[in-house]
Amino acid sequence: MKLNFTYLLVLGLLSMIFIDENNDEFTLITKETQFEAGKNIELEFSGSNQEKPTLYISNSYGSSIIKPTLKLDVLGYKLPRAICERTGVIYWKLLSGSNKLSGKLSIYPKLEVATMETYLGPPSIEAGETDYSMLVVIPTDVYDNPLPDSTKVIVKHQFLGNLSEDVVLTRNRISFKNIYSKTISGRILVASECLDKDSKEYTIDVMPAIPTNFTISYQQNHNYADGNQITTFSTSIIKDRYGNIVSDGTYVQFFITNNSNNILKTSGTTINGIATAKMIHPDHEDNWIIKAYVEGIAESNEISLFYKKVIEDFEVVFSEDNRKITIGPLKSFMNQMIPDGMEISLSIYENDKKIKTLYKSSYEGFATFKLNANDFPNNMYRLKIKVAGVGKTYSRIKL
Amino acid sequence: MTQINKNILRSVLVLSYIVITALILFGLSSIYTYLNTGADRSTMLHTEIKKIDQYLPKLEWAVLNNEGRPMDGQTLNAIENDYLDAWYVKQVAYKTNTTEGIDDYYTENARKNIIHFVEANINNNISVEGTTLRHHLKLEFFSEDGQLAVLTDANVLEYKRVYENKKLLLETTETSTYNIVLLLEDGFWRIRHMTKEESRDYKYPPKPEKNLVSDIKGINYYPQATPWDMFGDKFDAQIISKDFKLIKNSGLNSIRIFVPYDDFGKANVKPEKLQKLKQVLDIAEKNQLKVMVTLFDFYGDYSVLNWTLNQRHAQIIVSFLKDHKALLAWDIKNEPNLDFESRGENLVTAWLDKMIKLVKTVDANHPITIGWSNIQSAPTLKDQVDFVSFHYYESLEELDTAIKTLKNEIINKPLVLQEFGMSSYKGIWKPFGSSEEDQANYHKKAQEIISNNNLQFMSWTLYDFIKIPKEVVGRLPWRKRAQEHFGFINQNGETKPAFNYISQP
Numbered sequence: 001m002k003l004n005f006t007y008l009l010v011l012g013l014l015s016m017i018f019i020d021e022n023n024d025e026f027t028l029i030t031k032e033t034q035f036e037a038g039k040n041i042e043l044e045f046s047g048s049n050q051e052k053p054t055l056y057i058s059n060s061y062g063s064s065i066i067k068p069t070l071k072l073d074v075l076g077y078k079l080p081r082a083i084c085e086r087t088g089v090i091y092w093k094l095l096s097g098s099n100k101l102s103g104k105l106s107i108y109p110k111l112e113v114a115t116m117e118t119y120l121g122p123p124s125i126e127a128g129e130t131d132y133s134m135l136v137v138i139p140t141d142v143y144d145n146p147l148p149d150s151t152k153v154i155v156k157h158q159f160l161g162n163l164s165e166d167v168v169l170t171r172n173r174i175s176f177k178n179i180y181s182k183t184i185s186g187r188i189l190v191a192s193e194c195l196d197k198d199s200k201e202y203t204i205d206v207m208p209a210i211p212t213n214f215t216i217s218y219q220q221n222h223n224y225a226d227g228n229q230i231t232t233f234s235t236s237i238i239k240d241r242y243g244n245i246v247s248d249g250t251y252v253q254f255f256i257t258n259n260s261n262n263i264l265k266t267s268g269t270t271i272n273g274i275a276t277a278k279m280i281h282p283d284h285e286d287n288w289i290i291k292a293y294v295e296g297i298a299e300s301n302e303i304s305l306f307y308k309k310v311i312e313d314f315e316v317v318f319s320e321d322n323r324k325i326t327i328g329p330l331k332s333f334m335n336q337m338i339p340d341g342m343e344i345s346l347s348i349y350e351n352d353k354k355i356k357t358l359y360k361s362s363y364e365g366f367a368t369f370k371l372n373a374n375d376f377p378n379n380m381y382r383l384k385i386k387v388a389g390v391g392k393t394y395s396r397i398k399l
Numbered sequence: 400m401t402q403i404n405k406n407i408l409r410s411v412l413v414l415s416y417i418v419i420t421a422l423i424l425f426g427l428s429s430i431y432t433y434l435n436t437g438a439d440r441s442t443m444l445h446t447e448i449k450k451i452d453q454y455l456p457k458l459e460w461a462v463l464n465n466e467g468r469p470m471d472g473q474t475l476n477a478i479e480n481d482y483l484d485a486w487y488v489k490q491v492a493y494k495t496n497t498t499e500g501i502d503d504y505y506t507e508n509a510r511k512n513i514i515h516f517v518e519a520n521i522n523n524n525i526s527v528e529g530t531t532l533r534h535h536l537k538l539e540f541f542s543e544d545g546q547l548a549v550l551t552d553a554n555v556l557e558y559k560r561v562y563e564n565k566k567l568l569l570e571t572t573e574t575s576t577y578n579i580v581l582l583l584e585d586g587f588w589r590i591r592h593m594t595k596e597e598s599r600d601y602k603y604p605p606k607p608e609k610n611l612v613s614d615i616k617g618i619n620y621y622p623q624a625t626p627w628d629m630f631g632d633k634f635d636a637q638i639i640s641k642d643f644k645l646i647k648n649s650g651l652n653s654i655r656i657f658v659p660y661d662d663f664g665k666a667n668v669k670p671e672k673l674q675k676l677k678q679v680l681d682i683a684e685k686n687q688l689k690v691m692v693t694l695f696d697f698y699g700d701y702s703v704l705n706w707t708l709n710q711r712h713a714q715i716i717v718s719f720l721k722d723h724k725a726l727l728a729w730d731i732k733n734e735p736n737l738d739f740e741s742r743g744e745n746l747v748t749a750w751l752d753k754m755i756k757l758v759k760t761v762d763a764n765h766p767i768t769i770g771w772s773n774i775q776s777a778p779t780l781k782d783q784v785d786f787v788s789f790h791y792y793e794s795l796e797e798l799d800t801a802i803k804t805l806k807n808e809i810i811n812k813p814l815v816l817q818e819f820g821m822s823s824y825k826g827i828w829k830p831f832g833s834s835e836e837d838q839a840n841y842h843k844k845a846q847e848i849i850s851n852n853n854l855q856f857m858s859w860t861l862y863d864f865i866k867i868p869k870e871v872v873g874r875l876p877w878r879k880r881a882q883e884h885f886g887f888i889n890q891n892g893e894t895k896p897a898f899n900y901i902s903q904p
Contacts, residue, residue, distance in 0.1 A: 121546060
């Protein structure tokens with residue numbers, strides 16, 4: 001009885017092994033496991049019976065199931081084109097039985113460059129040997145697979161007669177090279193080469209670095225405070241610390257401080273390093289102190305400008321019961337009539353209290369005020385007239 | 400007579416006039432609304448994409464030590480989000496064999512690969528339901544202009560279910576390593592190149608089993624006023640404290656509680672709910688009670704695309720409580736076998752299996768079980784759980800034999816009768832129901848069988864409930880009434896005769 005039991009057990013075990021083998025009756029015939037991208041791949045298995053299991057495959061992007069073709073006891077699984085063209089590991093599993101036969105294939109890229117996927121940035125950098133732009137090159141084969149690591153990529157760049165070549169190896173599917181600026185501004189031309197395939201030309205603009213301090217000067221026709229002519233301020237050629245002329249359009253602000261400590265502002269942008277700005281002359285004697293800034297970065301020296309008085313004195317004529325006040329002729333430095341538009345003010349006081357200030361612009365050297373009886377009833381008034389910083393007071397004018 | 404007719408005519412005219420005006424107004428306003436809908440210019444910049452949690456696999460970043468430009472947190476976060484979204488849209492594409500969303504996360508050249516697969520799978524009637532449960536990302540390179548990044552994603556844990564003609568053909572768990580080149584285009588980090596560098600079948604490393612449960616004498620617990628809503632607004636620590644004292648004094652040593660999936664906030668577990676859960680365990684500790692926490696209750700989806708969210712939910716709760724002294728064991732899911740029919744047994748067990756593995760990686764110290772609703776399902780996944788739990792609501796006559804059969808099948812693991820009980824409802828909806836005496840006899844007998852078989856137990860339940868939510872047993876009154884009367888203590892707070900047999904025969 002005991003023997004019988006042992007016998008049964010052994011038989012049972014044997015049958016289990018047998019069944020197990022039955023499940024694994026397929027063997028892989030294809031010995032190759034490395035394929036070049038684009039080559040047709042067919043996995044072949046030998047199978048003895050008519051079972052036609054499907055094959056599961058999974059590559060870099062997805063998974064699918066392939067049906068076999070049976071030729072003379074050989075099961076052939078033809079991998080779809082799209083899968084044959086994609087590099088990476090393909091994991092497969094034969095869907096038969098419980099112990100599924102599985103394995104790996106790897107597809108390596110075709111060692112021919114079809115495109116040089118190039119990324120260059122930033123496109124403009126600053127002169128001075130510290131700033132740089134980065135060139136990233138991903139050489140890819142005709143099936144859009146990146147080439148394997150340690151592929152040689154030659155990065156070439158040209159700048160002002162200097163041509164340089166660097167060899168970089170791809171790592172993590174990419175190669176990159178930092179291209180540093182020199183001290184001179186200009187344009188760097190970049191290209192790359194990999195396995196005899198050349199990229200197109202790329203450019204990096206090397207912009208001048210930030211401006212350094214500069215000087216300013218002025219031009220004017222005369223230095224009279226006629227409120228009419230224009231003084232032009234201009235900077236010296238503004239350069240960075242390496243002597244590059246700063247980029248066109250650099251914004252320069254001129255701050256003018258006058259005698260009453262008010263600040264006037266004018267501005268300009270550079271062309272070829274020079275910024276100019278204009279300011280109309282004051283209409284009264286004044287002293288200006290001018291300083292220019294590229295805000296937060298550079299500043300100029302201070303210059304000072306003196307504007308001479310043009311009107312020393314003027315005539316005032318009262319008529320029509322003192323209600324019409326004619327001022328003029330206002331004469332300038334050559335006794336010419338002052339240009340139109342000179343501001344004249346008339347302040348009217350009653351009992352030492354200012355009632356009103358009237359303004360007029362000169363016209364052909366004269367200005368006329370008419371005091372309305374409704375606004376200014378008959379009384380004694382004090383009148384104060386001011387032209388180009390020169391004042392005249394009439395204390396007791398009867399209207 | 401004519402007068403009346405005229406009035407009727409008038410009112411009909413007036414009414415129809417009003418109706419027609421209303422209809423015209425409605426039509427005009429619909430046209431106006433329609434013309435005012437449509438693309439908003441701001442959407443061109445993709446700045447307003449709402450972040451919803453749809454794919455949250457466990458993801459670890461290696462310490463940043465990349466070539467090129469130093470990485471900042473915000474960009475890294477953007478890369479991570481878009482990279483995971485790329486996986487998500489790919490999984491959706493292969494599940495549904497459509498290419499929705501692929502354009503946003505793959506560059507023009509890269510997306511061709513996915514389109515090829517979708518086309519091939521449509522032709523062969525293949526669909527693949529997949530997910531990734533773990534990613535280990537390393538930033539290799541970030542370009543100076545911030546437009547290109549290279550990542551390595553090592554040992555991505557991929558789970559796939561391959562269907563042919565809607566029939567499951569293969570279930571596979573693989574681990575693969577990818578090299579990925581991403582480009583910043585239109586505000587998206589898009590996959591430009593993706594190369595699988597390594598791939599193999601994944602076997603989870605064996606974890607030591609924890610046969611630590613012994614001598615569980617417990618009860619399934621809900622507060623009387625808030626059954627199936629223990630952590631809601633009416634959460635009251637004092638009531639729980641009082642109940643736990645009562646449980647302890649009745650000779651029991653443990654309780655079983657339930658974490659409702661939606662109520663806890665799914666993948667985004669709400670901190671206030673976690674606090675309440677911890678409070679319950681604190682009170683249990685004070686009363687020297689151990690707590691078996693059921694991680695999933697009121698959950699029945701199991702779809703592979705949601706696994707990452709489920710696992711995130713479990714991971715947060717388990718890592719939050721794993722060092723608590725009152726913790727007894729993790730019950731993965733309450734009565735998952737009830738979903739076998741609607742969701743497929745294979746899918747549900749796969750979900751449970753992966754969930755067990757996740758819980759083990761987070762907490763290696765506490766034993767794990769599954770609360771099967773009947774004794775027939777109990778052997779399912781017996782090699783994965785640390786002890787086997789089952790519920791029993793059938794006749795006690797067969798319990799003894801059933802246990803003996805089960806013991807033959809499960810030799811070296813403890814068995815826990817995790818739910819059993821009897822309703823003492825006898826009334827208009829169930830005139831031939833059991834009385835309170837019947838219930839007492841039932842528990843006496845059950846306790847005898849338990850002690851004869853050396854079983855551990857958790858009975859159902861402490862209280863007769865006043866209001867049962869419709870999600871539990873549906874709306875049918877005879878079911879509801881019966882479910883209300885499983886307690887050892889009645890609705891007025893008085894102990895029923897069965898209370899004498901709550902912890903021993």
